[in-house]
C-alpha cells in the first residue's frame with residue numbers, strides 16, 4: 232500500500248478526456264496544445280502526446296519542459312520575457328507569442344527568424360472571479376486596441392486570445408467569439424493562425440461537441456486560419472485524486488478530522504477561490520469537517536458526509552485534484568509533499584515519484 236499523501240492519476244480517466252480532444256481535432260481541424268500551467272506531470276505525457284499536438288507555456292521553464300518531455304508543437308508565451316531568457320525560449324519553441332507590442336518590439340531582432348504571434352485581449356470573458364478574469368479593468372493580459380495591433384501586423388503571423396474561464400456554456404463561447412470576430416475581423420483576415428486559449432470545458436459531460444467542432448471550423452474557414460485550442464483543465468478534468476489518511480479526530484462543536492495533508496500546501500487553488508474539495512461518495516449520517524495539518528486556522532478541505540464514524544488511519548480521497556493543484560503544491564509548514572502515483576491502463580498502480588526531506592531542504596538555502 233502506498234503511503235499517503237499522494238496524488239493518484241488514473242490513465243483510464245485521462246484517456247476519456249483525450250478521446251474527446253482527439254474527436255474535436257478530427258472534426259474541427261483545430262490543433263490542441265496542453266496548457267502546462269494547469270498540469271505538468273510529465274510521467275503521463277506518454278499517453279497524452281498520442282492525442283494532443285503539443286504544449287503551450289507561461290514561462291521559459293515550462294516551454295523547455297514541453298519541448299523536452301512532451302514534444303510535438305511547442306508554443307512559447309509569457310506575460311513578459313526577460314532579456315536573458317529569450318534566446319532559450321526561441322531555441323525550445325516553434326512559435327513565440329508576445330503579450331504586448333512593447334515585448335514584440337523589444338525582441339524583434341532576436342526573434343526575426345521565428346514564427347511570432349501577439350496576445351489579443353477582447354475585453355470580454357466568462358470569468359466569475361475578478362482574480363482570474365483576463366478582461367478585468369486595466370488588464371495587462373494582451374493588446375486590445377486594434378489600430379495599434381494593425382501597425383505591427385507585418386511582424387506577426389498569428390494571435391492568441393484567452394478569454395474563456397471554466398466555461399461549460401457553448402452559447403456563451405459562441406457569442407463571445409462573435410464579438411471577437413466583429414472587433415478583430417480585419418486583423419484575423421491578415422494572419423495564418425489563431426489560438427483560442429483554454430478555459431473551454433468541452434470535455435465535460437453533455438457539452439455539444441459537434442456544435443463546438445462546427446463553430447471552430449467556421450472560424451477557420453471564414454478567416455483562413457489554423458485554429459489552436461490550449462486546454463488545461465479540459466484535458467485532465469476528473470482524472471486525479473488526492474489520497475490522504477486521518478491522523479486525528481476531535482469534537483469542537485462539530486466533528487473534526489485532521490488528515491496528513493493541507494489544502495494550502497496540496498490543493499492551493501481551492502483555497503484561493505474559497506472552494507471546497509470534493510469527495511465521492513459523500514453520503515451517510517456522519518458529518519465531518521475535514522481539516523489539514525498545517526497551522527493555518529482555515530486549512531479546511533470542506534465538510535463531508537460518511538456512512539461511518541471516522542477513525543485514525545482511515546483513508547480518504549479528494550477527487551478532481553489535477554488541475555492547478557499539482558503544479559501549485561508547496562512546502563508550507565514542511566508538510567510532507569504528496570507522492571505521485573499513476574494507475575496504468577491495465578489497472579496496476581505505480582508509484583512514480585516520492586519527495587523527501589532533501590527536496591524540502593533543496594528548495595531553500
Ligand SMILES: Cc1ncc(COP(=O)(O)O)c(C=O)c1O
Nearest residue numbers: 266269393429430461462463464
Ligand atoms: C493563455 C492560457 N492558455 C490556456 C490556459 C488554460 O486554461 P484552462 O486550464 O482553464 O483550460 C490558460 C489559463 O489560465 C491561459 O491563461
